[in-house]
Each structure stands twice: as structure tokens, then as C-alpha cells.
């Protein structure tokens with residue numbers, strides 16, 4: 519497996535980023551500039567973030583696979599690193615039984631008209647697609663705003679699976695560090 523992803527943060531197990539407990543990966547870098555984005559720290563793609571190989575991320579997911587339902591890729595903008603996302607998604611499906619959700623600022627037509635973006639979502643079970651719009655803010659579910667669309671690509675997830683996803687989650691690290699995530703959270707809750 520080749521390739522690497524520029525990463526903002528990884529949480530091995532989160533409940534606020536999709537059904538069940540999920541390894542959640544925030545990629546670093548987004549040029550879409552949605553007004554009101556509540557995750558601006560993820561926008562720069564130069565001199566920020568950690569570069570992780572696809573193999574490292576797959577090994578991390580495999581290490582958690584007995585404790586998690588799946589993986590969520592968010593950001594930042596996952597589809598601005600489409601080759602590595604495609605490689606990660608294909609490896610995840612080949613090596614584990616985990617589900618995959620991708621949160622992206624690109625709309626479904628923008629994805630379907632671009633071969634690299636379409637390849638990146640080929641192995642996703644659910645894509646949440648579209649720009650964040652502040653005037654349509656939701657702060658719940660997996661859509662930051664009501665214009666964003668759920669693109670159900672397999673039968674693995676349904677609307678009902680999202681009803682129990684909390685809007686906010688506070689995680690306490692081994693060193694006492696607090697991480698707040700979820701659609702109602704400032705910081706690493708956005709995509």
C-alpha cells in the first residue's frame with residue numbers, strides 16, 4: 519500500500535462522528551473556504567498537520583477493529599487528497615469488515631464529475647456531501663447544514679442509525695487533555 523495523508527487529528531474511538539464507535543480521522547488541508555466553517559485550523563495544507571502513511575492508518579484501524587464499527591474521514595477536505603483516500607478506503611474494505619463514512623465539502627455532482635474524487639468515495643458506505651452553509655446550520659446529525667446531502671452508497675447505514683449519534687462528545691486523554699468533537703462542537707467537529 520502506498521501513499522500518505524496529511525492529518526490534522528485522529529481519535530481511535532469516537533461516538534459523535536457516525537454510528538457506533540468509530541476511528542475518526544480529520545485530514546489537514548481544505549481550500550473550499552465555506553463562510554462560518556468552525557474548523558479553520560484544518561484549512562492550511564502547508565507546514566501544518568502530520569503526514570501518516572496509508573499503511574500506518576490502516577494498521578491503526580486494524581488495531582481497533584474489534585472495538586469499533588467503522589472509520590469516519592472528515593476534515594479539512596478528504597477529497598483534496600483523493601489518491602491516498604482511495605487507497606485507504608480500498609485497504610480498509612479488503613483488510614477489515616469496518617464501515618466507512620466520508621464527510622466532504624464537495625457536492626455529489628462535483629464528485630461524480632471528477633474521476634479522482636469519484637475513485638476516492640468508491641469504497642465508502644456513506645458520503646455526506648456539500649459545502650457548509652451557515653444560514654442552514656444544523657449542529658446535529660452528520661450534516662453541519664441542511665443543504666448537505668446524505669449519499670447512501672451501500673445498505674450498511676440508514677437514517678435510523680444516525681439518530682443515536684450524539685451532537686457533542688468530550689473525550690479525556692490519558693494525559694488529561696480534553697477533546698471536544700461532534701457537529702455541535704467548535705474545533706474538530708466540522709467537515
Ligand code: SF4
Pocket residue numbers: 548549550551552555556557560593594595622623624649650708709
Ligand atoms: S466546512 Fe468543511 S469543506 Fe467547508 S471550509 Fe470547512 S473544512 Fe472545508
